[in-house]
Amino acid sequence: MSPSDYARFSPPQGQGHPGGRALDEVFVNPYTFVPLPAEAPQRAAPNGHRGDPALLSGKLTVSIEAVTPLLIRGFGDDDSPELPTRPDGTAFIPGSSWKGAIRSLHEAMTGSCLRVFDDEFVPSYRDPVEWSKGRRMAVVTVAPQGDRPPVLELCELGDMREDRLSAKQLDDINARHPLLSGTRFTKEDGVFQRDPSGEWVLFLSDTRDDSGPYFGHLRKCNGQPVEVRREVWDRFRELVAGADDQRPSEREAQDGPIKLVTVRRKNDNGTEEVCTVGYRHIAGAELRKHQPVWVTWDPKHGITDLGLAMAWRHPGEHSTGERVREFGPCTSDRELCPSCRLFGSADLSGKPDDPEAADRAMQRSYRGHVRFSDALADVAVKPEPYTLPPLGVPRPGAGQFYLHNDEFEGKTASGQQQPLREWGSEAAQEELRELRGRKYYWHTPTFNGREVARTHQRNSKMAAAAVAFPAGTKLTATITFTDIDRAQLGGLLAALLPGRAMQAGGLLQHVGGGRPLGFGSSRITLVEGEMWTNGSRYGGGSAQQPVDAEQLLAEFRDAQPEPLRKTLWPQLAEVLHPDSVDPEKVWYPPGKPWALRGSEKFDAGFAFWKHTSGYGEYPLTSLPHVDPRAEHDHELPLVVEENPQQKGSS
Template sequence: MVVYGTAPDLALRFFDGSGALGRHCLSGQFVNPYTFVPLPAVPPERSGPRGHSGEDPELLTGKLSVRIKAVSPLLIRGFNKRKRDDVADGRIPMRPDGTPFIPGSSLKGAVRSLHETLTGSCLRVFDTDFVPSYRESVLPRRQRRMAVVTAPPKDGRPPEIRLCHSGDSRKHRVHQDILRQYKGELVSGQRLNVLSWDKKGSPDKIELSEYGDWVLFLSDSGAREKDKAYRAHIRKLSQDMGVLDDDVWSTFLRVVEETDDRRTAQRERYGDETTADVFFEYAPAKGKAEYLHIGRRYRASPHLVPGQPVWVDVTGLNRISWIGLAMNWRHAKSRTSAGQRATGYEPCAKSTELCPSCRLFGSIDPNERAPEERAVQSAYRGHVRFGDALAQHAVTGEEVTLPPMGAPHPGAGQAYLDNRQVAATAGDPPLREWGSSADGRTPRRLRGRKHYWQAERNGREKAREHHSAEMVTTAHVFPEGTEFRATITFVDIDEAQLGGLLATLSPSTALDAPDLRVHIGGGKPLGFGQCGIEVDLEHSELDRSGSRYGVGGGVRDLEAEADALVESFRSSLNAEVTDLWPLVAKVLNPETVPGDLVWYPPGAEWAKRHSGNPDDVKEFDDGFEFWKRTSGASTSGEAKGVSDSPLVSLPHLTKDASETNQAMDIVVKSGEQDA
């Protein structure tokens, strides 16, 4: 099998030696909802700000009147909380007098984000210590042992762990026919006795007992094959206590936060509930399908509780080298953090060393300090204040039912890393993973700043029939066409800084491209929040700061000086930054990509998306095959340079105006589409 990709779009092609389509199948193309503007080759110059003393009378003070129009529905969440339970009721934000508004904080966040891109500033919202974890392959792990928490973690110390004896992952399991006798009342971690064993060495009769010798482990059934019976692991308790080091526990704490149970929506829905029901749809090849209530499992959480079963790897002297919440759980092998993959772009941490955005908008100290250092002040107050954007006419919020949206996952190396062409090796981690052989001696850099396309909505913003009630959320949005006005005030900034503020608020002028849009609010991958922003120069004001103290000249003509101020901003930046501006224009331009093709990686051809059949739509939404077949994994041990699943990256943005192809090929399961 020959595998090749074509730059720059790296479209997938899978052919066998005869030229026929191989065991992977393609069906049309799609455009990923997001892309990346590269980081400039030269990191930002960091220096001390001018301060707020007003010592320079030539600095500028004033206000900008801004008009905002929602080109697509605008989603602002988290407001209008009910006093009785502090839960947002989903309505559009309203002031006490009933005026709909965009909070100034939402406007500031959108403007600052674009300003950071235009100036090549630091990555302000950035976890420098982040290292992703990945699901382990489903393989028998005879060396992995079950254990039970006997004392919870406290004051930063790891929990106490009692080990179980080693067991056979194929035999020491309880069949669903035995489990169903307890009618869903089982809880993971319950103790039991095994009364008898069948001829294959598996338990065929059990009894629950508070002081039983065996421990039951129930896991989520979501990844199980429906045609095979549910079986729950059991292990016999030993008297041995495990030794859990701080570094192993720290890795667990980092990994657990990336699980589905820790998603914001899940945590908001279930609150302090520590367990979840385990249901299993058993659909054998022959026979009637059944829907079984197995019992309750523990939700993934860093707060392990006494009696909770876990899985561990144990070395000599009962030292635990790995701890997880399932036999095949997650691993984190990279030794290179996100900050090390974006060296020079870490968030500003000193008030005397600030990038252009932090000098203008302000900076908080991102570092946690020891108690004796907490009086140290490393933050800097910004020079710009954003007022709320008030709706200019009556507005009725539109109710929408949103599909599930997971948190961004930088561990998806196909998208987030600047990849090199490397051959996969059988048995090694897929090349997409941080820490795989694709990193080599110099770990791959992060691709850049993430931006969502300003693309028209095509139905991806609506929940589909196969999305369960637990997965979707209901919200109210400002309708398309809603107009707002806001006032932005600034104090003691120079001409280049004011020019940068104007350029960010009116990117079409600065980037010499018409109809550019800026995202405000949430739901960006779904097409929400596309806004046109315009500075009303006629109703804005510009003074010299010295006029407040009777020093120097007074009012300046902002309308006449706007172009010169923007040019002053451009001239203040180095060429490595401004050379990327054409790419910024592309991500803000609604015409760059065809909106009808924007979707997270589909699992079927577009015809199924539009067929009206819920099963077809569900198949289309399942992008597992794409991520699996583009991960750079090799399992076959074929000739070097040939991979079962070549590493395929998102297309790069290019400065060539004629090159705008951002499409990738849909990958479907073999046999589902004729060649």
């Protein structure tokens, strides 16, 4: 498929997804991407703040109308949330909150840098099941010391389905005597019994990332001591240095080398109970005597790999910074992109854990030229209560959505190759796949149920109370600007009024939180504006003049490079338009037909991610391109997991 074919790529519907079933049903992913422009950001020295007499200062008054309910969180407390409210009772949207929305659109329209961005991010992945064949448990008999690797005792290969204890069984044993990963058992007539001199070793893992039910696996020691070679040991230590348990925030919360594991378990009647399965070892290189680990071993080469879990993880390759060309955040206060020149370049959000980096960023930062006031509600607001579902964590590691796949589309990897969804699976290719671009949530003027917590989420206490500004709420705010030129003022107006700037009607903007759920679609209009040149103020005359938005927008438009206007703006207009997708179909990848909307299985997207991963029998399937000329409506086929007994019957 050539890139131009690919631009028109429309996902197949209701056809061959071997091992799973693509229904005749479709869904629309809540977010999409507008690609980065072909040209690098136009960086230049900023105006400075010296009151240059030729430059403009002034004030804009705007109206913000909530088209869908608008969510500002973090006010009141968890159980009784409130709208942000002034002492006089007026509800408001904090200036910083809507400034973020305007800036982000300005960045896109002007082809500026990606400001809020961690350029060192690399995702990591769970190994495909195929890779773990022949992986064995082993037990530490001599703990490592300094650089000296440990000595292990090998276990026999086990049966994944037989040699294990369920969360419920572990909970029962725990009630009598606490379990630790490495606790010994005997097995008689298929029944495991706790026995300090037994040959069977219990392994307890973390629950993180597990999609299925929890099991503690047991393996039988074979009494054979095995050495760990230096290079295997070094590789292991490098890998665990990046483990979650080694993050500063996690380390502070730990008070020892072991940690209690509890898991939620569904009873047959649908209620949940919490099971205590026992203590696991903290992930780290300080292995302890009797601790079980997992190894790849064969008689000829010995141990070739060492890990802390049965399902291993491996890092992807090439960070976000390497996948965005010159669009990483501006780093010099003399060379700023259009957005940083106008809004400022101070941004510490990317590296909250690194005070030194934050300090350096602060010293190089440039103060912006615009100030956003709080937006005050025009009339009294009656808060609208919601019980929200948990907001998902972004998973940029899902390359089928987050990367430009082009020639990878429809292909698969196999065997020991990395699944094509993974960052780094293109290693053999000449070019790295770029990040897909700037992320946008679709505007969905009507709700379809994804905005409220489902029963299964309420039961597991994953839901959160919130209050929203009701649809139709109008608020008024001001923006003051100093020392900017006409083109910059035009750009500011364009980000406020994208429809007028890009000559496309009916566009909306997102303000506040809950965008994946459909909250915060807003319409911004200019009420009035006044400006003056700094020089005119010195004369003492009345130099104030109204802001001629139409003229300034036209000047801004003419000043933008043609590829931005001709290629990128129509794509932006598409993602800002409320009619681009069918609001009824917007959902994170569902795992069941639409008739089961509201159920836990409908919300489980596992099958979709697997069936689009570009591994084994599953060809890589990407998010459709934002292409105003295409007619695919951004729909993807809904994929459900086949029941094992039905497998092969389709």
